[in-house]
Amino acid sequence: MDSLKQRLEELRQIIRRHDEWYYVHNRSEISDAEYDKIFRDLQDLEQQFPDLVSVDSPTQRVGGAPLPQFQKIQHEFPLLSLDSEMTEDSVRTFDERVRRELDQAHVDYSAEPKFDGLSIELTYDQGVFVRGATRGDGTIGEDVTHNLRTIRTLPLKLKEDTGFPSHLVVRGEVFIKLHDFHQLNQRLTEAGEDTFANPRNAASGALRQLDPQVTAKRSLTLTCYDFMNEGEEKPAVHFDAVSSLESWGLPIPLLRQHCPSIKEALDFHREMAEQRDSLPYEIDGVVIKVNRFEWQAQLGEKSRSPRWAIAYKFPARKELTTVRAIAVSVGRTGALTPIAMLDPVDIGGVTVSRASLHNMEEVARKDVRVGDTVKVERAGDVIPDIVERVEVAGEQRTDPFVPPDQCPVCQSHTIQEGPVLYCAGQTVCSAQLKGSLEHYVSKGAMNIDGLGKQTIAQFVDEGLVKDLADLYVLTKEQLLELEGFAEKSATQLVEGLEKSKQAALPRFLIGLGIRHVGTHTAKVLAQQYGSLGNIQKASKSELQAIHEIGPEIAASVESFFQEDRNLQVIQRMQDLGVHVEEIEVVAESSQKPFIGKSFVLTGTLEGMSREEAKEKIETLGGRVMSSVSKKTDYAVAGADAGSKLEKAQSLNVKVLNESEFRALLSENSPSPL
């Protein structure tokens, strides 16, 4: 009995510690799957021995402790958490219990994505947003009204005459879209500040800013999924209640479904799992709720969670594993990338056995060493990433990783440039050569079919190709002698290479693999100079004078074309028949037809986000302002445009609808690559 008590207390301690990390410090030391498992172990034990349940057990509470700096707010209704289920069987068991307890043969459900953000409570009095609070411990939360007011999707006033109740309490989730998350991290990197490990931490960090100005810059977004108070206006079922929220002007989940039985809810989960990676925000499962409020009340609640809803989670995408070795790979630019070789671990159905550590500085910063336990994350189609090292009590660590002073492929010496270590053996390093060839033939560059990674490796390893120009010396007969080539594939490749000899200038520039010259820069250079010859002659200061070309790019372009070996290869390519087409030079101002024009965006555009619209306008030289004035040139009005549209009309500002706006953009855009 004593050892059982001890075990229970141990589990509670572990959970409390992780709760504090997670809720108070926005960090987690273990994967969600591990946490859920410990929590379930505790729940199971307590269920078996109800006499041993203590009032302070984490299972008896609703969440973690609020931060001390914010005003505390007592929630009008407790913000419960949800029990998690991981398997279809356990969801079916939930449904069986529900139907048994309600004594119903058929029970319908409402299913919604489970947004991976922060739960909040919003209060509207007479249709005006008066208060917003974080969940806190479920009973007492933090007053974040000022921060919430900065969220563009949160209506400060509900739509007039839509029949909303005079007092309304709504629950929803605040989160950050992936695009905004990546932009935020980029800004933080540029400012030399720490980045966030995931969108949830970023949203949490933004919502808990004491200065709302900072929150405002972080592009938080919101969705509402629960109408909490009673009232005549409340429909009989959850699905319709959420529709009511929408009709009053609140943002609600786009992807939700009414499910006549549990089968449809399971189908919805499957669909969401498939769509997950292509959604613009993170979801970590599906929430399944008994639809009828009367039945919800009948089923009631446990201390921490309702008995009428569950979270059917997706398999976790972050797991813990051990670093077995740190290997170093060499890319086409000669950059040495440290790669952690891991004990294989299943992350959301994919076996992961290696993860990028990006560069030498990152290895040092994260202090990852062979033998360490690390948290590995797989996000969408991105290469697995090591989120952080996890300290294990009593572990004996190995020595810190030492960046190599020789290239592991060609043994040339290495040079450090900023955070990145490079191999100095540009022309002798076969890894760099393979990388540059792969880049030259890739879709974004010269787009030459039939030259995969393996074929290129074969060319290089057999000594057939020593630089880009050698590609144009290959003959069909030579190819036929190689493994994997037949008449048809050899002919196709030779024809593909022949066709590539008529090369568009931007594509050729991209293909050369000049450091910092990607699609956009290549296009700018091509439009500015018109021919390869002119670009070759351009000096650093001349290049830098071009809008959009900074000192780093300018230096890199100049030094590429100052290197004799590069010029020789280009000359040989030209001698072998490669003709880089010239294009008409456009003056900079004609690439920026919106210079001096100001735009105001209002309402929702269907086909593009506000951020995209802004980016397009700015790329063409225009500016996007937040309010309409006499000086505004265009007001772009999407669906549900509000007071800005009225103001624009009253000031006689030209108003464009979405298709007119698109037409204006395409009339003024430079021709595509």
Ligand code: IVH
């Ligand atoms: S309903 C009593 N619906 O998941 C029902 N919650 O682990 C309360 N969440 O703290 C919640 N998406 O922050 C509900 N569509 C959704 C949700 C959702 C995300 C979060 C919520 C809650 C957590 C439960």
